[in-house]
Amino acid sequence: xxxxxxxxxxxxxxxxxxxxxxxxxxxxxxxxxxxxxxxxxxxxxxxxxxxxxxxxxxxxxxxxxxxxxxxxxxxxxxxxxxxxxxxxxxxxxxxxxxxxxxxxxxxxxxxxxxxxxxxxxxxxxxxxxxxxxxxxxxxxxxxxxxxxxxxxxxxxxxxxxxxxxxxxxxxxxxxxxxxxxxxxxxxxxxxxxxxxxxxxxxxxxxxxxxxxxxxxxxxxxxxxxxxxxxxxxxxxxxxxxxxxxxxxxxxxxxxxxxxxxxxxxxxxxxxxxxxxx
Amino acid sequence: xxxxxxxxxxxxxxxxxxxxxxxxxxxxxxxxxxxxxxxxxxxxxxxxxxxxxxxxxxxxxxxxxxxxxxxxxxxxxxxxxxxxxxxxxxxxxxxxxxxxxxxxxxxxxxxxxxxxxxxxxxxxxxxxxxxxxxxxxxxxxxxxxxxxxxxxxxxxxxxxxxxxxxxxxxxxxxxxxxxxxxxxxxxxxxxxxxxxxxxxxxxxxxxxxxxxxxxxxxxxxxxxxxxxxxxxxxxxxxxxxxxxxxxxxxxxxxxxxxxxxxxxxxxxxxxxxxxxxxxxxxxxxxxxxxxxxxxxxxxxxxxxxxxxxxxxxxxxxxxxxxxxxxxxxxxxxxxxxxxxxxxxxxxxxxxxxxxxxxxxxxxxxxxxxxxxxxxxxxx
Numbered sequence: 001x002x003x004x005x006x007x008x009x010x011x012x013x014x015x016x017x018x019x020x021x022x023x024x025x026x027x028x029x030x031x032x033x034x035x036x037x038x039x040x041x042x043x044x045x046x047x048x049x050x051x052x053x054x055x056x057x058x059x060x061x062x063x064x065x066x067x068x069x070x071x072x073x074x075x076x077x078x079x080x081x082x083x084x085x086x087x088x089x090x091x092x093x094x095x096x097x098x099x100x101x102x103x104x105x106x107x108x109x110x111x112x113x114x115x116x117x118x119x120x121x122x123x124x125x126x127x128x129x130x131x132x133x134x135x136x137x138x139x140x141x142x143x144x145x146x147x148x149x150x151x152x153x154x155x156x157x158x159x160x161x162x163x164x165x166x167x168x169x170x171x172x173x174x175x176x177x178x179x180x181x182x183x184x185x186x187x188x189x190x191x192x193x194x195x196x197x198x199x200x201x202x203x204x205x206x207x208x209x210x211x212x213x214x215x216x217x218x219x220x221x222x223x224x225x226x227x228x229x230x231x232x233x234x235x236x237x238x239x240x241x242x243x244x245x246x247x248x249x250x251x252x253x254x255x256x257x258x259x260x261x262x263x264x265x266x267x268x269x270x271x272x273x274x275x276x277x
Numbered sequence: 278x279x280x281x282x283x284x285x286x287x288x289x290x291x292x293x294x295x296x297x298x299x300x301x302x303x304x305x306x307x308x309x310x311x312x313x314x315x316x317x318x319x320x321x322x323x324x325x326x327x328x329x330x331x332x333x334x335x336x337x338x339x340x341x342x343x344x345x346x347x348x349x350x351x352x353x354x355x356x357x358x359x360x361x362x363x364x365x366x367x368x369x370x371x372x373x374x375x376x377x378x379x380x381x382x383x384x385x386x387x388x389x390x391x392x393x394x395x396x397x398x399x400x401x402x403x404x405x406x407x408x409x410x411x412x413x414x415x416x417x418x419x420x421x422x423x424x425x426x427x428x429x430x431x432x433x434x435x436x437x438x439x440x441x442x443x444x445x446x447x448x449x450x451x452x453x454x455x456x457x458x459x460x461x462x463x464x465x466x467x468x469x470x471x472x473x474x475x476x477x478x479x480x481x482x483x484x485x486x487x488x489x490x491x492x493x494x495x496x497x498x499x500x501x502x503x504x505x506x507x508x509x510x511x512x513x514x515x516x517x518x519x520x521x522x523x524x525x526x527x528x529x530x531x532x533x534x535x536x537x538x539x540x541x542x543x544x545x546x547x548x549x550x551x552x553x554x555x556x557x558x559x560x561x562x563x564x565x566x567x568x569x570x571x572x573x574x575x576x577x578x579x580x581x582x583x584x585x586x587x588x589x590x591x592x593x594x595x596x597x598x599x600x601x602x603x604x605x606x607x608x609x610x611x612x613x614x615x616x617x618x619x620x621x622x623x624x625x626x627x628x629x630x631x632x633x634x635x636x637x638x639x640x641x642x643x644x645x646x647x648x649x650x651x652x653x654x655x656x
Binding site: 268 | 429
């Protein structure tokens with residue numbers, strides 16, 4: 001393999017990353033712009049961050065978004081895990097193929113259609129639209145993602161662990177709670193995180209299913225951008241980018257370190273047999 | 278299992294007053310069209326170390342999983358202590374299983390793995406730590422109580438799995454290829470440890486294995502299975518010395534098989550005609566075989582002697598040429614080709630250094646055996 005760092009490598013790397021990150025970089029730089037005009041640079045300032053914290057409309061929207069995301073991702077994690085468990089472990093039952101196809105269908109469904117159909121449903125059953133309906137809508141589409149993540153973990157799960165639990169006196173429910181769930185917990189958590197992020201940045205479905213009482217942050221940003229981009233939105237976006245970045249880096253550092261530690265311990269443990277024999 | 282001479286011999290299967298711990302009564306198990314267990318009847322007695330032996334796919338694992346409760350019985354019944362357990366779920370059976378993969382719970386420490394079953398039993402909470410301690414001592418893992426399964430070696434994991442399955446003091450312990458994942462040296466040591474623990478705890482063990490040496494070493498009785506049927510159930514020595522069929526003779530150990538026809542019968546001594554121009558074999562067999570019956574003559578290689586001169590004291594002697602010599606250190610196996618192409622294996626203990634051995638490739642030799650050394654098998 002060619003490991004030399006050539007000019008070609010350098011160019012493609014630069015181009016690729018520029019393509020990915022240049023827009024964000026510009027946004028971050030302009031969030032520190034002193035000028036009120038978004039496109040004119042007038043020196044470094046943090047004033048828009050200060051003003052953002054005074055803007056109740058944005059803060060309310062942020063709070064609504066977080067509430068919706070927390071509730072819908074938790075519901076989605078529970079329902080998605082249950083669905084995955086039945087589809088992987090339920091054995092063969094009538095219509096199993098149909099069910100497993102249907103659980104993944106919302107993944108490819110256009111958001112506009114999902115949003116519209118949910119809106120029609122809520123109207124026809126006379127549900128007052130607001131935070132509750134957004135939570136329901138977000139749960140509906142994000143539980144499929146949880147289900148995909150969890151079932152891919154369950155497929156590789158050693159079934160004899162569950163059998164051992166039953167053998168040692170667990171009821172099937174106890175076996176699930178005290179053996180299966182702790183072991184698949186990382187998959188459930190990453191499913192939850194995925195659902196949380198999807199809910200955070202959803203605009204379309206939330207717009208369809210919300211009522212006058214609840215506005216999420218993406219909806220707020222979108223509506224204010226239509227009146228012109230304000231530097232406050234740049235500041236808000238920068239904050240969101242940094243939260244996500246810190247989260248992703250921390251998560252990957254933690255998982256990398258725990259994998260390294262586990263490998264080290266397994267290597268030490270394996271030498272015991274070799275020295276005993 | 279070796280029996281010390283001064284103790285009464287452990288053989289409950291010969292005692293008509295003994296009640297078996299486990300009874301399979303005409304058990305059949307089907308998976309769709311596939312018959313995994315075919316009308317099988319079997320008794321296993323308390324305190325036995327019972328080995329189920331057979332090639333993969335013979336039904337031995339299915340049999341064990343039916344005992345554990347992971348598979349239903351299609352027809353027939355399984356009795357444990359006289360009670361039908363067909364409808365009893367696995368968590369309500371006084372049966373525990375040690376899994377081939379060990380199935381240790383990765384999120385629990387060694388001590389908590391062992392305590393797992395106890396916490397779900399009727400044992401009072403305050404007595405659990407003492408029992409866990411006792412099990413750790415039994416398998417010599419006291420100092421590893423707080424380790425997680427991935428922090429100990431494969432051999433130690435195997436012992437944790439054993440301790441966990443024995444902790445609830447089950448009436449019956451099932452072991453599914455318990456030593457399959459260990460290397461050879463460790464496996465041999467562990468076999469003796471298993472026998473030791475079985476004797477100490479007095480638990481009935483049923484072990485599934487495809488390794489005949491392992492079955493012969495540990496078991497009080499061995500059941501040889503094929504295609505969902507029991508072919509022979511007997512003590513290791515009888516399985517080896519008096520197999521009831523060509524299948525068992527061939528499956529256990531090494532054997533020479535000669536196809537022939539019973540010629541003349543006088544009492545329980547027979548003459549077997551087996552090839553044009555070859556002297557017939559005289560052999561003892563079961564009484565009452567009629568002339569003309571086709572049969573197999575089976576003889577173990579270590580019961581065949583090899584010599585340069587024709588021996589005079591043995592009733593069967595055949596001449597041939599050495600085709601191959603397999604030197605295994607302690608023994609050598611000579612492959613001798615007879616005039617008609619039949620190959621006879623003769624095994625000789627190397628009780629002399631290699632330089633003193635006088636036979637080599639292409640030498641003309643005589644293979645010989647007595648009339649009681651081999652067996653006449655009809656199927």
